[in-house]
Amino acid sequence: MGIGRKPPVFLKPGDEISISVTGLGTLTNQIAQLGASNSTLSRINSASAFELTNATKTASNSADLTMINGKPIFYEKIGSGSENLVFAHGLGGTKDYWAPLISELSLADSATLHVYDFEGHGLSPTHPLSQLSIESLATDLEGIFRIGDISTAAPATLFAHSMSCLVAIKFTLDHPGLVKKLVLLAPPPSPLPEASRNIFLARATLARIKGMAAIVDAAVGSTTSDFSKRNNPLAIAAARLSLLGQDPEAYAKACHALASATTRLEVEKLDVDTVIVTGEEDKFSTPFLCEEYSKSIKSSRFQVVKNVGHWLVFEDAKGVAAAVRGS
């Protein structure tokens, strides 16, 4: 103690104090210069009462994630061809939903592929304060185009499945010149009907209360074809794994985003080549609905894949590939 000395000693900047204890070592600290920054305050200022949702699958917040619109997003660029292909998965999906189709069409051989998990899905985290919507996902898609160096000079072909079809349509309408071709697999109705809204809100609640296991049977059962259920257990397993791999809270947020898609998108204003493909047994994105979409889009083609439901790439990648090719 300084007050034990004669005369007493009081600490001043630059002083060093060392305290040694046998067997424990030495504790050493210096008195900071006056006006030094307060590291305790910085530490407290940087602390947060929030934890990112769905952040535990990646080694750290930044390991494999790309900052897009201030959000860490799992994004991958595959291949180096001059053509740009961008893939947006649906609710309960991940970027790997596209793998069978990419393989069937040998897309990686000739084009640059941009695949990503949208906010909260797959390997992309989401912040509790971040609200998901068709609009927010379209803004993030714009971020993917930016990070992927896709400009009007070399516009992209945009593949979308299910919910992300709404995102892709909105993005294409809002950013003329960036998309030269749209491939819409199983687009939902726009605006979303009240009954569907309620289904997704109820699903969000159930996921939050009981987790993904509580929704997977209904979610896969009602969205895959009877044919797939009988003859294609691998497709059913893939769809189940895709859903069970989602974080329940993040999945619930995406359900809210879809349920909030009550603004009608002006699909008739789309002026890019559009291919619409859906499953014969898809009860959400029905062949009837898709045909109506196709009729209202100037330059479009519509094709139904037999014997499949809403998870059509998992259910019949070859069939979807043929439909996309137009053969």
Added chain:
Amino acid sequence: MTKLTNYIAYVNPETGFDQIGHFDIERKVIQPLSFLSGTPVKNLYQVIEAGSPDKLVAAASPIPADSVKILPTISGRDVLAVGKNYMEHAKEFNSSGYDSSDKVDRPSHPVIFTKRATSIIAHGEDILLHEDFTSTADYEGEIGVIVGKPGFRIKEQDAWEYVWGYTIINDVTARERQRDHKQFFIGKSADTYCPIVSNANPNLVDNIFLMVLGSYRGAEGGPPKDPTGPDICKWRAATGFNDRRSHLSYTRAPLRHLRRSDPSTRRCAGHGNTSWRGDRKEASSLPKTW
């Protein structure tokens, strides 16, 4: 629509997770709250960090408050407290014979102490008497002031910017421990010695007067005894002695309020009173180990 800002902490009976709702005092129901994203609000720290009630929305149907387990509105950190901060109470305490912190009624400097985070319990939970630790357990009603942001060298005139809201605290004290150990900490930090009500409200900030009513009912039953009657507390008294601004300003110096900690400031004379709050954590069982 009324603002959903009377935040109550409870356990969501469906998920088993801690959650924040809005407490309708009249109807005794809890309106569960979520962020705009749909994510349920977990604790008051998140409410404070979110920064605006506009970021919170009602989610799901209201539930009766008596059907869920309610929690202290805020917990996990030590409570920073100011003792003897208004004259009547200072006199009362000094003349009780249990004040060994000073020889005069009015201290020259505010008495600052803490209550351990582990002493916090919820409304309705039992307070352990710790009969091997004390035979002079006492209660004091306090308005807990919740500090909403971190600060360092806060100027007295800026102190209000750091106040987020208010809650109710019972500053239970083992009086002979407070007296014998000189420092207040041990007498005020025994397990269960810091009941905090389940709700907190940021909208009392502009009230000039708050009423604090302290009462207790003896074990023998009968009507509640109210030794002091209702006390009207001047919320913004002009004197430094009774002014929370200066208390914030005092404690800021070396302690710096941890974000979202809750100093409670003592007010109103008599056994129905108020004290302060601050920081930090850890587990201990004071009466057993000390």
